[in-house]
Amino acid sequence: MAVDDGVREQLQSLGSFIRTQRKQAQMSLRDLAEATNVSNPYLSQIERGLHQPSMRVLKSIAVALNLSVETLLVRSGLLEPEDADDPLHQPDVETAILADERLSDDQRASLLAVYRSYTRPT
Amino acid sequence: MAVDDGVREQLQSLGSFIRTQRKQAQMSLRDLAEATNVSNPYLSQIERGLHQPSMRVLKSIAVALNLSVETLLVRSGLLEPEDADDPLHQPDVETAILADERLSDDQRASLLAVYRSYTRPT
DNA sequence: CTAGCGCGCTAGGTTTACTTAGCACTGCGC
DNA sequence: GCGCAGTGCTAAGTAAACCTAGCGCGCTAG
Numbered sequence: 001m002a003v004d005d006g007v008r009e010q011l012q013s014l015g016s017f018i019r020t021q022r023k024q025a026q027m028s029l030r031d032l033a034e035a036t037n038v039s040n041p042y043l044s045q046i047e048r049g050l051h052q053p054s055m056r057v058l059k060s061i062a063v064a065l066n067l068s069v070e071t072l073l074v075r076s077g078l079l080e081p082e083d084a085d086d087p088l089h090q091p092d093v094e095t096a097i098l099a100d101e102r103l104s105d106d107q108r109a110s111l112l113a114v115y116r117s118y119t120r121p122t
Numbered sequence: 123m124a125v126d127d128g129v130r131e132q133l134q135s136l137g138s139f140i141r142t143q144r145k146q147a148q149m150s151l152r153d154l155a156e157a158t159n160v161s162n163p164y165l166s167q168i169e170r171g172l173h174q175p176s177m178r179v180l181k182s183i184a185v186a187l188n189l190s191v192e193t194l195l196v197r198s199g200l201l202e203p204e205d206a207d208d209p210l211h212q213p214d215v216e217t218a219i220l221a222d223e224r225l226s227d228d229q230r231a232s233l234l235a236v237y238r239s240y241t242r243p244t
Numbered sequence: 245c246t247a248g249c250g251c252g253c254t255a256g257g258t259t260t261a262c263t264t265a266g267c268a269c270t271g272c273g274c
Numbered sequence: 275g276c277g278c279a280g281t282g283c284t285a286a287g288t289a290a291a292c293c294t295a296g297c298g299c300g301c302t303a304g
Contacts, residue, residue: 020227021220024234029252039293044253051291054261055177055200067220069201074223078177079191096218100241107240111215114236118229119222151282161263166283173261176291251300260291267284274276 010077012049017075019047021065035064052076132199134171139197141169143187157186174198 022032033040038057045051046061053061058076062069073079097103097111144154155162160179167173168183175183180198184191195201219225219233 016227020231024231028250030250040251041253041255041294042292045292048253052176052178054174054291055180055195055198056174057292058177059200066216068217071221073177073195076177078181093215093218093222096215100215102241104240111233111237111240114233118226118233119224150280152280163264163283163285164262167262170283176261179262245304247302247304249301249303252298254297255295256293257295258291258293261289263286263288265285265287268282270279270281272277272279274278 008049010075011052014072014075014077015047015049018061018065018072021067022047025065027065032061032064036060130171132197133174136194136197136199137169137171140183140187140194143189144169147187149187154183154186158182 022029027035029040029043032038032043036043036057037060042051042057043061046053046057053076058072059069062072070079093115094112097108097115100108103111144151149157151162151165154160154165158165158179159182164173164179165183168175168179175198180194181191183189184194192201215237216234219230219237222230225233
């Protein structure tokens with residue numbers, strides 16, 4: 001089926017994203033396994049894109065890693081990024097940085113600089 | 123687990139919702155089966171709340187019935203109806219970075235690292 | 245050096261999503 | 275009455291999600 005064409009790719013994308021987030025949170029596979037009630041070998045396989053996790057697993061991963069379920073759904077190709085029916089939930093990095101009271105002006109400036117260098121290359 | 127208590131209920135809700143939508147679209151189970159590439163007995167079971175469909179199936183049902191995927195996700199209990207008044211869900215920098223599709227995983231990681239070094243000094 | 249711990253991963257089994265074949269019922273034409 | 279087409283559903287099997295047990299590596303300590 002033509003529909004399945006990009007699925008493996010999406011799984012890979014989802015997996016590496018989860019792995020990055022897990023490492024960012026300083027968690028081992030076993031830590032995440034305990035937090036999600038999912039076995040660590042299976043999490044390993046998900047992160048390597050070998051399996052398509054169920055909604056139940058996807059949600060518990062999202063909760064454990066403090067990220068929105070939508071983000072994972074977009075990554076897994078279920079949800080389109082452009083879903084505009086929830087405008088409040090369409091966070092803008094620059095706005096968020098500017099609004100963050102914990103940052104000094106200098107810190108804000110350098111964060112924005114880094115962000116812009118990523119998103120507006122060359 | 124206490125978390126699973128409402129799951130059957132949600133499945134029931136999801137199922138009857140799908141059934142209603144299908145009948146409204148004047149489709150038989152076999153019609154929907156053909157449109158979704160899912161077998162009609164399995165669709166029958168989903169509509170009666172006997173199974174938790176995978177993301178793949180859920181999406182193809184949504185497409186076939188001209189529904190938004192989110193609607194089905196809410197029905198299945200994966201997504202919250204709205205998070206505007208959710209105090210925990212403050213649109214902060216980390217969330218915005220995580221959701222930014224233009225960033226690679228590596229870029230996300232280093233941006234987060236910088237941000238965290240600012241907001242959580244040793 | 246080696247005993248131990250924590251890490252990610254493999255192997256093999258269980259559970260659950262999902263399919264194929266076919267049954268029972270209803271309504272319509274003959 | 276007799277098909278027969280169309281409906282939803284059951285039964286039994288296959289495929290895939292998911293778990294348990296355990297291996298092998300890199301570390302740090304004794």
